Amino acid sequence: MAIKPLLSMLTTSNTDYNYGYPTPAQSPNPGEVxxxxxxxxxxxxxxxxxxxxxxxxxxxxISVPEQNIIKGKMFVQDARMSLASALLKRLFISQTLGMKWRDVRMSRKGNAKHGKPCAVDGVGRPIAGIDFNVSHQGGLVALIGYNGRKNHEYTPSGMVYGMISPTPQDEDVMVGVDIVCVNERDDYRTIDAEGYDGWVDIYEYVFSGEERWSMKYDVDYITLNDGSILPSHEIGRHDRCIERNKHICLKTPEGRDHSFTSDVILDSKLRRFYTYFCYKESYIKLAGEALLAPWLKQLEFFNVRSPKPGQPARCSKHGTWGEEVDDVEVHMHGRNVNDVKMKIQAFEENFMLSTAIQGEIQGIKVPAFKSLNLESDVLAFTPIRQSLTVKSNHNRIVSEPAPRMRTGEAMITSPLVHAKDVPSMNENPYMHAREVPLCLM
Known part of the structure; x- marks a missing residue:
């Protein structure tokens, strides 16, 4: 832990040294996700x-290199998600560090091409105390960010007070996130050709033998055509079914008869497979690892349950969130991993989002995802919109009739009495950004 210099012990506040910008040490709710x-x-x-x-x-x-990458995307959907991802990362860094949007700098930890994105100071060193990760799939973009600023105090350039040597520091907390979309790639074409067991074995390099066995032969629940749900204990040995288009008749332990096709069983198993996949991807993204990590099969998940889906968007632009599950067990090399919290949440019918947080996590709570609006939650915080708002307010104020003020029996004119309340264009725009939605504060 860095030792505060005498500068921080003076009566002048850290805000003064940060030229009017709130320092991380002063910001509310430190240690939050x-x-x-x-x-x-x-x-x-x-x-x-x-x-x-x-x-x-x-x-x-965003930066010119990022613009060029986005412009080079073959599919416009990928370009949209890449653009949204770049905006969310800057928004998080800007807010968390109290940094001007234009001063945000990003790089990658470790590998310059494939390492995990991070915020860096003016000379390119990773800024300690925060961590973030993004994921995108099927048009959705998710960000998880950790704000551990309570452990550090920063200079205006982003350096930690008292840090004499720029030697790397171990991160207190790392975060990862992943989004999956069930059957987005029409996996049934391969399943019909190879069988479900053969399709699962395609991912032998990712999952352990025990995980693949559970994917093949365990069922969390099935949803029938009438919307009713049968839990696993009512399905019996039909959970061993690995083929589609088979007619199934069963009697539950309570004596109810049901008739359906095996497609609903395969639907459930496919959803369970992607639950495993989402968990594993979010965990390996904690440190920026890829799916080719040599320890991948030694990372195992137990007590896995696929979350029940939400509803798709029908009468509105946004679908609804489904079930949230947070009791998965994480094992590495056969031993329980105790310093990690993971959960997965369903969104609409086919999406699932998993979060992972690891390190000094005692007392840290991982909130539910907050759906952002591009205009009011993202762009409203950027310097372009801030400048337009300030200019609009200035034009409105100087064009309004000067207010009249009563002094005894006389009425006098006080020109531009409110002009002092108009923030200068050179002031920190974020000091006047308290009208942004509370989800961003």
């Missing part, structure tokens, strides 16, 4: 991101 979800399926419509309405403004808020 943020979970955001941004749905891009209705954003920047069209077949070309460069021609999409509003995309030019959003692109201008």
């Amino acid at each position: 943020t979970c955001w979800l941004l749905d891009t399926r209705g954003l920047w419509p069209g077949d070309n991101i460069l021609m999409a309405d509003g995309a030019a403004e959003a692109l201008s808020l």
